[in-house]
Amino acid sequence: MAKTARFQSPWWRRLGLLALLLTLGGGLTYLDQRGEDQKQPTIGNTTGEPDYYLEDASMTRFDQQGRAYQRLETPRLVHTPSDDIIRTEKPHGYLTDDQQRQWQVTSDTGRMSRSGEQLTLQGNARLVQPEQAWSLETRTLHYDNREAHAWSDTTSVLRQHSQSMRGDRFDAWINEDRMRLTDNVQGHLPQQPQSQQPKDQGS
Structure with a gap:
């Protein structure tokens, strides 16, 4: 056993x-x-499941008079019905002011409301003024079409030719051709060459 x-x-x-x-x-x-x-x-x-997406898309929005006021091109566009947001990759667009000038905008990604009134550009966002040759570089740029107001609460660098200024907030009203850089503003103005400096008139 x-x-x-x-x-x-x-x-x-x-x-x-x-x-x-x-x-x-x-x-x-x-x-x-x-x-x-x-x-x-x-x-x-x-974010919800997208109900549609487009590749190599181009969107143009028109006002009540039939004039184009916003155009956006993107290699990929996705719409999610749960939040009714259009998301874009590498958007490249133009904002048209009252004088029919086109302000150029670009970024890594973009978000747009259904009506197109609110546009948010994120990652290497840029706004280029057409006539005075200045450009804005920032991380996040917002645009409200109803007020023609572009603004950024992230560090912004404003450039014009060889001059540059940096600030913590940027505002621009494109219909008024007016812009403002505020909060901790710092500027860089390159020194003029000796031959371009004004001569002393006292001698």
Whole structure:
């Protein structure tokens, strides 16, 4: 009897260990699947599934008089109905003011409301003034078409020819051809060559 007990003991141990491993593996698989199911609604609630997308798209918006006031070109455009937002990649566009001048805008990504009244450009955002040859560089640029107001709450660099100025906030009203750089403003004005400096009239 003692010999039979010593023969059965290792077998039952191996069976018990196998059952324990199978139970543990099944539990981990269940927890993993449950975690994926819980994550999926969170992503859906953030942006939702797109109802359409366009490639190499060009959008033009017109006012009540039939005049184009905003044009945007992008290699990819996606619309999500849950938040009714149009998202664009590498947008390149033009904002038309009351004098029919086109202000150029570019960035890495863009977001636009359904009506097109609100435009947000993010990542290497630029605004170029058509006549006075100045350009703005910033991280995030907003534009409200109703007020023809462009602004940035991120560090902005304003350049014109070889001159540059930096500030923490930028505002521009394109219909009024007026801009403002405020908060911690710093400027760089290159020194004129000696031949261009005015001569002393006292000698």
